[in-house]
Amino acid sequence: MAAARAFPPIEELEAGLVAGDRGLLSRAITLIESSRAEHQTLAEELLRRLQPRTGNAWRVGVSGVPGVGKSTFIDVLGTRLTERGSRVAVLAVDPSSTVTGGSVLGDKTRMDRLSRDPHAFVRPTPGGDATGGVALRSRETMLLCEAAGFDVVLVETIGVGQAEVAVSHLVDTFVLLALAGAGDELQGIKRGIMELADVLVIHKADGDNAAAAERAGAESASALRFLHHGRDGWQPPVLTASAHEATGIDDVWDAVRRHRAALGSTGLAERRCEQALHWFEAAWQDLLRREFLLNDDVAARLPVLRDRVRRGERQPAAAARDLLARGKDPHPPSA
Amino acid sequence: MAAARAFPPIEELEAGLVAGDRGLLSRAITLIESSRAEHQTLAEELLRRLQPRTGNAWRVGVSGVPGVGKSTFIDVLGTRLTERGSRVAVLAVDPSSTVTGGSVLGDKTRMDRLSRDPHAFVRPTPGGDATGGVALRSRETMLLCEAAGFDVVLVETIGVGQAEVAVSHLVDTFVLLALAGAGDELQGIKRGIMELADVLVIHKADGDNAAAAERAGAESASALRFLHHGRDGWQPPVLTASAHEATGIDDVWDAVRRHRAALGSTGLAERRCEQALHWFEAAWQDLLRREFLLNDDVAARLPVLRDRVRRGERQPAAAARDLLARGKDPHPPSA
Numbered sequence: 001m002a003a004a005r006a007f008p009p010i011e012e013l014e015a016g017l018v019a020g021d022r023g024l025l026s027r028a029i030t031l032i033e034s035s036r037a038e039h040q041t042l043a044e045e046l047l048r049r050l051q052p053r054t055g056n057a058w059r060v061g062v063s064g065v066p067g068v069g070k071s072t073f074i075d076v077l078g079t080r081l082t083e084r085g086s087r088v089a090v091l092a093v094d095p096s097s098t099v100t101g102g103s104v105l106g107d108k109t110r111m112d113r114l115s116r117d118p119h120a121f122v123r124p125t126p127g128g129d130a131t132g133g134v135a136l137r138s139r140e141t142m143l144l145c146e147a148a149g150f151d152v153v154l155v156e157t158i159g160v161g162q163a164e165v166a167v168s169h170l171v172d173t174f175v176l177l178a179l180a181g182a183g184d185e186l187q188g189i190k191r192g193i194m195e196l197a198d199v200l201v202i203h204k205a206d207g208d209n210a211a212a213a214e215r216a217g218a219e220s221a222s223a224l225r226f227l228h229h230g231r232d233g234w235q236p237p238v239l240t241a242s243a244h245e246a247t248g249i250d251d252v253w254d255a256v257r258r259h260r261a262a263l264g265s266t267g268l269a270e271r272r273c274e275q276a277l278h279w280f281e282a283a284w285q286d287l288l289r290r291e292f293l294l295n296d297d298v299a300a301r302l303p304v305l306r307d308r309v310r311r312g313e314r315q316p317a318a319a320a321r322d323l324l325a326r327g328k329d330p331h332p333p334s335a
Numbered sequence: 336m337a338a339a340r341a342f343p344p345i346e347e348l349e350a351g352l353v354a355g356d357r358g359l360l361s362r363a364i365t366l367i368e369s370s371r372a373e374h375q376t377l378a379e380e381l382l383r384r385l386q387p388r389t390g391n392a393w394r395v396g397v398s399g400v401p402g403v404g405k406s407t408f409i410d411v412l413g414t415r416l417t418e419r420g421s422r423v424a425v426l427a428v429d430p431s432s433t434v435t436g437g438s439v440l441g442d443k444t445r446m447d448r449l450s451r452d453p454h455a456f457v458r459p460t461p462g463g464d465a466t467g468g469v470a471l472r473s474r475e476t477m478l479l480c481e482a483a484g485f486d487v488v489l490v491e492t493i494g495v496g497q498a499e500v501a502v503s504h505l506v507d508t509f510v511l512l513a514l515a516g517a518g519d520e521l522q523g524i525k526r527g528i529m530e531l532a533d534v535l536v537i538h539k540a541d542g543d544n545a546a547a548a549e550r551a552g553a554e555s556a557s558a559l560r561f562l563h564h565g566r567d568g569w570q571p572p573v574l575t576a577s578a579h580e581a582t583g584i585d586d587v588w589d590a591v592r593r594h595r596a597a598l599g600s601t602g603l604a605e606r607r608c609e610q611a612l613h614w615f616e617a618a619w620q621d622l623l624r625r626e627f628l629l630n631d632d633v634a635a636r637l638p639v640l641r642d643r644v645r646r647g648e649r650q651p652a653a654a655a656r657d658l659l660a661r662g663k664d665p666h667p668p669s670a
Contacts, residue, residue, distance in 0.1 A: 044653045051647070136652050143650075195530075223558040276651055280644040283655030285624060291659065292623055309615040312386070315478075316611055317471050318379045320618030324626065 007031055010042060014049050017148050020087075022121055025148045029123060032140045047140060050147040055272070057089070057146045057153045060256055061167040063193070064177030069203050070156055071110035072243040073177060078111070080249060081152055082119035089121045089145035090114065092156045093138050093167055121150060135166035136283055142170065168196045169278050172268060173259045175252065177203045180216035197236050199255045200224060205240035205248065213240045234262045297326040342366055345377060349384050352483050355422075357456055360483045364458060367475045382475060385482040390607070392424070392481045392488045395591055396502040398528070399512030404538050405491055406445035407578040408512060413446070415584060416487055417454035424456045424480035425449065427491045428473045428502055456485060470501035471618055477505065503531045504613050507603060508594045510587065512538040515551035532571050534590045535559060540575035540583065548575045569597045632661040 007013065007027060016024030032043045064070050078088045090111065114120045123141065142153050157167040168174050176197035179187040186202070194200070200220060205213030221238040237255050241248030263271065293299055305323055308314035314322075342348065342362060351359030367378045399405050413423045425446065449455045458476065477488050492502040503509050511532035514522040521537070529535070535555060540548030556573040572590050576583030598606065628634055640658055643649040649657075 040656070044650070044656075047650050047653070051650070055647075140650065140652065219557065222554065223560075225558075273645055273647075276644050276647065277641060279651035280641065280654050283652050284658045285620070287655055287659045288623060288627055288662070289620060291663075306612060306615065309611050310608055312608075312611065315379070315382050315386075315475065316614035317475065317618050318382070319615050320622055321375070321379075323619045324622045327623070 007039070007042065010046055010049070013046060017050070017144065018053065020149050022148075025121065025144060026123070028144050029141050032144065033137055043140070047143060050143065053147040054143040055146060057142075057151050058173070058256070058260060059142060059153045059155065059171040061155045061157065061164075061171035061174040062177065063157045063164045063167060063174065063196075064203070068177045068179055069243055070177060073201075073203060073241070073249075074154055074156060075111040075114045076243040076246055076249050077253065078114040078120055078152075078154060079117060080253070082114075082117050086152050087119050087121075087150045088114070088117075088152045088154065089142075089148075089150040090123065090154045090156060091138055091141055091145070092124050093135055093163055093170075121145065121148075135163075135170060136279055136286075138167075139170050139279060164193050164196060169275050172263065172271065173198045173256050175199045175201060175256065177201050178216075178220075179204055180209060180212040186216050186220050194220075194224070197224070198234065198259050199252060200236055200238045201248075201252055202238065202240045204242060204244065206242035206245045210240075234259060292327050295327050298323060301326045342374070342377065345381055345384070348381060352385070352479065353388065355484050357483075360456065360479060361458070363479050364476050367479065368472055378475070382478060385478065388482040389478040390481060392477075392486050393508070393591070393595060394477060394488045394490065394506040396490045396492065396499075396506035396509040397512065398492045398499045398502060398509065398531075399538070403512045403514055404578055405512060408536075408538060408576070408584075409489055409491060410446040410449045411578040411581055411584050412588065413449040413455055413487075413489060414452060415588070417449075417452050421487050422454050422456075422485045423449070423452075423487045423489065424477075424483075424485040425458065425489045425491060426473055426476055426480070427459050428470055428498055428505075456480065456483075470498075470505060471614055471621075473502075474505055474614060499528050499531060504610050507598065507606065508533045508591050510534045510536060510591065512536050513551075513555075514539055515544060515547040521551050521555050529555075529559070532559070533569065533594050534587060535571055535573045536583075536587055537573065537575045539577060539579065541577035541580045545575075569594060627662050630662050633658060636661045 008016075008024070013024055013028050013031070017028055028043075028046060031039055031046065034040070034043070062070055062074055074090055078090060081088050111122055115122045123145075138155065142155070145153055153171075155167055155171055157163045164176075174196050176193065176199070178200065180202055181187040202213040202217045202220070217238045217240050224236050224238060237258075239248055239251050239255060241252055243249065260268075293302070301323055305314065305319040309316055309319050342365075343351070343359065348359055348363050348366070352363055363378075363381060366374055366381065369375070369378070397405055397409055409425055413425060416423050446457055450457045458480075473490065477490070480488050488506075490502055490506055492498045499511075509531050511528065511534070513535065515537055516522040537548040537552045537555070552573045552575050559571050559573060572593075574583055574586050574590060576587055578584065595603075628637070636658055640649065640654040644651055644654050
């Protein structure tokens with residue numbers, strides 16, 4: 001176990017990673033994901049060294065509820081891209097899984113071709129208890145992939161609400177997959193997600209579904225107009241695609257490229273700058289909360305107060321002041 | 336000044352407020368809004384005593400960007416309600432104004448009739464630096480109004496993004512006002528706001544605007560279908576109204592009543608219970624952040640770190656760890 005945990009010297013990690021060694025990239029990501037203090041210091045130093053080599057990939061989020069066909073879609077799209085000379089990294093964000101539990105990409109056979117493709121790198125991100133924490137590590141993993149020379153990073157997220165919002169703060173272009181419903185409506189679009197989409201794809205538009213997908217696409221295009229109406233000079237297109245029949249995939253990537261062109265280098269720089277600030281604010285508040293919750297009195301008091309607030313016995317603000325008082329006093333009177 | 340700041344004994348405040356004395360209600364709200372520790376203790380005790388008398392009003396948020404006609408709309412709607420025997424309280428949430436600066440309702444003449452109506456109570460909420468803090472005080476102010484016998488509380492919010500989200504956590508029914516644009520589209524709908532609407536009103540549907548408002552209403556109804564598709568068993572209606580011509584106002588209130596009926600007593604209890612928990616979590620995290628930012632080293636370091644993160648010189652996570660280390664050590668080494 002101890003041997004398995006030992007990391008190569010930082011110079012070796014850096015050089016191997018820059019040379020595109022996928023084994024060392026994996027080791028570096030494991031270092032990033034470690035919660036041990038000495039690993040965090042090492043990871044920080046590694047990121048500092050690699051910083052000048054980051055930022056050169058196009059970062060694309062691919063989202064949608066379970067069953068929408070994200071993995072198959074990414075498998076087909078990613079293979080197309082590597083065939084054309086791209087190096088493609090696939091990361092997954094799944095804040096709902098536990099630290100020890102599985103990951104969204106645990107079953108790698110779901111990305112059959114891509115996981116065996118020498119120009120692709122498929123890496124599941126272990127889950128965690130805080131969306132901010134997990135997504136932050138995904139961000140740093142993304143930077144490592146960029147330093148390793150991957151020019152496209154696809155960030156897959158499982159559809160659990162907050163994860164999509166977190167991923168939208170990570171990527172340059174956000175692709176949302178949805179399905180046509182029985183009527184003209186869309187299935188699998190959750191509150192607050194649709195308007196994050198830079199490109200909306202009605203997936204599984206094949207066989208008997210094709211006609212319904214076309215209708216749902218037309219209806220949702222008008223809905224999207226209301227949500228965006230020209231924000232950032234970009235009107236999100238609504239496309240239909242089928243990874244199963246390999247149709248519409250090129251059109252999706254074409255839309256991603258057009259979005260990239262519309263954003264321009266200034267727009268991209270601004271977006272990434274805003275994102276970095278967002279993660280800084282999220283990260284320090286996340287750390288502050290975690291440390292506060294390590295206090296034994298706070299940890300004991302929190303569920304009691306939640307219960308009182310839920311039952312209407314205590315006002316939220318008063319309960320909050322009570323909790324903070326616990327956190328401050330290391331030895332509260334037993335009275 | 337000292338005399339102006341003295342509050343009546345708590346028994347007097349409680350009794351006067353329950354009897355519907357608007358002067359004492361105002362004094363109690365000022366107490367709630369005070370940041371002085373002894374006032375907070377008093378306010379907490381007052382809320383505790385009044386708790387059994389709260390919760391009986393229907394809480395309605397009225398939102399929309401500046402220029403959409405919120406104040407005129409509330410003036411006309413509120414007057415209709417008092418004419419029918421309701422007692423109406425109007426609060427405003429404006430997190431964008433400074434503590435010392437004005438308030439959205441500073442110019443009370445904008446609610447000409449309602450502010451002179453003996454059955455209405457119009458109270459601006461002073462702004463603050465934190466959305467959570469301001470909205471939390473609005474929540475407690477709302478409870479005081481309920482204890483004072485108001486059976487309708489209208490919460491006006493100025494359109495600055497986060498405020499609408501905060502208000503949606505305060506109210507039972509969220510009414511969103513919008514305007515028809517030059518084409519068939521809506522004006523003044525911002526990201527993430529439209530889907531909060533329980534009732535969408537195309538306002539200023541009068542004169543030359545009437546036809547465009549009808550068209551925009553039909554278009555946006557289909558957009559709303561995509562966003563909601565039956566959530567909570569309620570499909571948000573899209574209505575047109577004009578406070579200027581006093582048309583459509585009754586229909587809006589009718590929609591609010593139908594929403595209330597659709598929610599039912601169980602749905603309402605659940606919603607309010609979720610809201611209380613939301614405010615508890617928001618409140619303790621807000622307090623924790625504020626106290627952390629009171630640390631001199633943290634306050635000095637934060638803008639420096641933000642700047643480095645913005646310029647890409649420092650990774651967000653590393654900068655966050657740096658900030659937290661400052662907060663922990665009361666005397667960091669000068670090196």
